[in-house]
Amino acid sequence: MIRILIVDDHPALRAGLNAVLEAEPGFVVVGAADKVEQLFPLLHRTRPDVVLLDYHLPPDDGLRLCRRIKRQIPPPRVLVYSAYADARMRLPALLAGADGLLNKGAGARELFETIRLVAGGRRALGPIGREQLAAAAELVDGDAAPIIAMLMDDTPVPEIAKVLGVPAVAVERRLDRMLDRLRVETPAEPIA
Amino acid sequence: MLPDARADAYGEHSPCFARAGPSTMSIVLERLARHRWLTLFVAARLAAMAIALLLLAVHLVTKHDALLALLTLGYGVGTIAAVVRWPRLQREPAWWALDCAAALAFVLVGDEWRSPFYLLALTALILPATTLPFGRALGFGLLFTAAYFAVAVATGVDWSTLDSTARLESFSTHLMVPLLVTASLAYAADLLGRLRAERARAERLALEAERRRIGWELHDSAKQRVHAAHLILSAMGANGPVRHALDELETAVADMERSLHDLRSPLPAADLAHALRVRAAELARTGSAEVTVTGQAPQLAPFVSVHAYRVAAEALTNAVRHAAARRVAVHVEHGDAGLVLSVADDGRGLPRDMEPGNGMRSMHSRARALDAELVFRSDHSGRGTVVTLAVPHAPVQEDQP
Numbered sequence: 001m002i003r004i005l006i007v008d009d010h011p012a013l014r015a016g017l018n019a020v021l022e023a024e025p026g027f028v029v030v031g032a033a034d035k036v037e038q039l040f041p042l043l044h045r046t047r048p049d050v051v052l053l054d055y056h057l058p059p060d061d062g063l064r065l066c067r068r069i070k071r072q073i074p075p076p077r078v079l080v081y082s083a084y085a086d087a088r089m090r091l092p093a094l095l096a097g098a099d100g101l102l103n104k105g106a107g108a109r110e111l112f113e114t115i116r117l118v119a120g121g122r123r124a125l126g127p128i129g130r131e132q133l134a135a136a137a138e139l140v141d142g143d144a145a146p147i148i149a150m151l152m153d154d155t156p157v158p159e160i161a162k163v164l165g166v167p168a169v170a171v172e173r174r175l176d177r178m179l180d181r182l183r184v185e186t187p188a189e190p191i192a
Numbered sequence: 193m194l195p196d197a198r199a200d201a202y203g204e205h206s207p208c209f210a211r212a213g214p215s216t217m218s219i220v221l222e223r224l225a226r227h228r229w230l231t232l233f234v235a236a237r238l239a240a241m242a243i244a245l246l247l248l249a250v251h252l253v254t255k256h257d258a259l260l261a262l263l264t265l266g267y268g269v270g271t272i273a274a275v276v277r278w279p280r281l282q283r284e285p286a287w288w289a290l291d292c293a294a295a296l297a298f299v300l301v302g303d304e305w306r307s308p309f310y311l312l313a314l315t316a317l318i319l320p321a322t323t324l325p326f327g328r329a330l331g332f333g334l335l336f337t338a339a340y341f342a343v344a345v346a347t348g349v350d351w352s353t354l355d356s357t358a359r360l361e362s363f364s365t366h367l368m369v370p371l372l373v374t375a376s377l378a379y380a381a382d383l384l385g386r387l388r389a390e391r392a393r394a395e396r397l398a399l400e401a402e403r404r405r406i407g408w409e410l411h412d413s414a415k416q417r418v419h420a421a422h423l424i425l426s427a428m429g430a431n432g433p434v435r436h437a438l439d440e441l442e443t444a445v446a447d448m449e450r451s452l453h454d455l456r457s458p459l460p461a462a463d464l465a466h467a468l469r470v471r472a473a474e475l476a477r478t479g480s481a482e483v484t485v486t487g488q489a490p491q492l493a494p495f496v497s498v499h500a501y502r503v504a505a506e507a508l509t510n511a512v513r514h515a516a517a518r519r520v521a522v523h524v525e526h527g528d529a530g531l532v533l534s535v536a537d538d539g540r541g542l543p544r545d546m547e548p549g550n551g552m553r554s555m556h557s558r559a560r561a562l563d564a565e566l567v568f569r570s571d572h573s574g575r576g577t578v579v580t581l582a583v584p585h586a587p588v589q590e591d592q593p
Binding site for chain 1: 412417420421424438
């Protein structure tokens with residue numbers, strides 16, 4: 001049984017996900033959060049296997065939230081589920097420690113399969129091509145390349161820190177900064 | 193061979209002052225209605241001319257009053273006709289100087305500083321005072337006053353004047369009036385200019401806020417609901433009508449993405465021709481087509497320039513992407529017929545049985561929003577396409593220096 005926590009700020013999508021996932025054998029939805037404040041208490045209480053995380057979660061963005069979720073012990077698997085998920089988001093998702101990335105336009109079958117894959121310990125981010133790396137290289141400092149390479153190679157953060165000879169927190173901070181630079185723009189909420 | 197969009201679009205409508213008939217009159221009236229300073233100039237000059245003629249008729253000024261009256265009439269009517277016919281003259285320093293010199297020459301010929309032509313000379317200050325920035329306008333007024341003083345001395349100021357309070361008062365008033373006229377007109381023009389800039393800014397901000405709001409609603413609500421519907425439906429399997437419904441929903445999402453992309457891209461600069469040059473340079477960098485932009489348009493209201501820009505940008509994209517054009521000529525012109533914008537390419541032309549796509553529909557809806565005429569011309573034989581957008585009422589942010 002795969003225990004799933006839904007994080008999405010739109011009620012229609014939460015309801016839809018809940019209905020579809022509950023109907024699928026082998027899945028159980030343990031909770032749904034629409035705000036960051038609700039998320040962590042719910043996370044502690046329910047201990048899900050997979051967090052289905054929206055990217056667009058004002059005022060925070062989903063990837064920064066993803067990093068916070070992955071710091072939980074033990075960390076749940078995180079599948080970033082976004083209307084903006086495309087090739088451009090793969091590298092930021094990797095830096096954020098996400099295990100999977102899926103566009104909201106995907107059908108239910110694809111969603112189920114990706115959840116199973118991610119829950120089974122596999123990574124489902126999609127290939128990060130030369131084009132994305134080149135685009136990212138323009139935005140981050142040149143010496144970020146080894147960190148990106150090690151992350152693409154599934155190296156955990158403590159090990160990256162050991163290789164670079166810096167404390168793990170320094171690598172974490174570095175990743176936060178890189179994520180800020182690589183933000184995927186979404187429509188801004190209008191000022192009321 | 194590139195179709196000559198310019199000749200096609202403007203040949204019939206080129207303004208011609210000399211042409212007889214009601215069209216000339218309507219052109220003049222429309223110009224006057226659009227440019228308040230020009231109207232002030234025309235009215236003041238007509239009035240000053242009438243006063244000068246009246247004074248010449250009633251009093252003996254020189255021995256050649258009949259000739260002077262004829263010259264005044266010719267000068268007054270001639271200068272008014274010239275600035276209405278060639279609006280460029282209204283902002284031409286050489287013309288201002290000539291006008292002032294001619295008017296002061298009348299004063300000189302009248303051989304008296306209290307001249308029937310004094311008011312006529314004052315009217316020569318209206319256009320420079322309302323066109324130049326405040327400081328320079330004052331400078332112009334000072335120069336004028338100095339020139340008038342010189343003329344007064346040349347005609348022979350009776351220096352015993354200085355003993356008579358009434359005469360001294362009259363002379364100093366004659367010297368002060370040009371300065372006061374210039375200062376107050378320049379101040380008013382300056383304020384109007386600022387007001388207009390502020391209004392344009394407010395309009396732009398409102399437009400941007402509205403775009404943000406629509407973008408947000410589209411993203412935050414409509415798109416999420418369509419995604420939810422798609423998800424639920426896709427859990428029911430994917431055969432027959434369900435597959436069809438899923439396709440429709442996917443198209444709906446693609447349409448929304450497109451609109452969101454449009455809404456997110458920034459508003460073009462108020463200078464339409466410049467914005468199009470920037471776009472053309474972008475296209476030239478990425479594609480193989482050579483894009484030229486000719487012509488100029490004055491600062492248009494943001495609403496007009498945004499829609500006109502998007503129509504032209506879409507036509508440009510179509511020419512480069514779909515028509516495989518090698519050369520594209522964009523022309524912008526603002527005249528009496530309003531704003532006319534044309535995009536002519538040498539590509540393969542429109543397919544004969546073309547279904548209007550998303551892009552073309554949005555071009556038409558933008559044209560409707562502007563109350564404009566949008567014409568696609570292509571003979572389907574692979575000799576290019578001309579897209580012409582004619583906006584008859586394109587509000588201009590006029591009178592800007």
